Amino acid sequence: MDDLARLAARAHKLLRAASDAAMSRHGVRVGQNLVLEILWEEDGLTPGELAARLGLTTPTIVNTATRMETADLVVRRRDPSDARLVRLYLTGRAREVRAPIEQERRRLEERVAAALTEEERRCVRSALEKIIDELS
Template sequence: MDDFLTLLVRTHKLLQAASDEAMNRHGVRIGQNLILEALWEADGLTPGEVAARARLPITTPTIVNTATRMEAAGLLTRRRDPNDGRLVRLYLTDRARAARQPIQEARRRLEDHATATLTDEERDHLRTALTKIIQRLDADQADSNRG
């Protein structure tokens, strides 16, 4: 069956597996790259700030659990906020900073490979269509959270 949702789920699963393989080469698990991306842009965020920046349905407790594994892997450290001891901030290690370029390159190569059979126009249409789907579903989720 090749209906829209089946195609989207199959695409997601295949991209997730390929992403996980690409990230593993650099000592990063799938999902951890999202935390790294947020911290590469602004080191020292709280888990809640990372969750908000990820622009995905990721909860703060999920970020905290993932950060624990990342700390054990030597990718980040956690420190109390000097102005508010109730807050914990996440900081990149040198290892995580050094992984930025290789991980971004691996993601670019994966995107190029996955879309290699598409024309530039098809890539633009796909990006536009996916963005519209995300906006619609985000709006639906926001509406359901309000009441």
């Protein structure tokens, strides 16, 4: 098991570095692209709603949103029907980087899976889903 954990940690580190390099070319930090992906599909979510969809804590999303607001990727607005809630909305800049970010993610996935057969890809996906389920 030590080998599996070590290999997973090494793969995570390398994948995170490659993702960060790809996203930073467009002014987006690694992790922020995941928030953007959700908001591109459904704009105006609360930090709590985003946290639930990403399996993160609300404070993590609030901190990420603060950095994203500074980078002109999102704006915060009070919910019109419940002023206690804050919702996150995409900026024009966030909409502009959608196509390049999606292209970077496709390239990265192709690079990650380049040496794998289709069957190996299915097995890796299945194994990762099982690991995530077990540890969640």
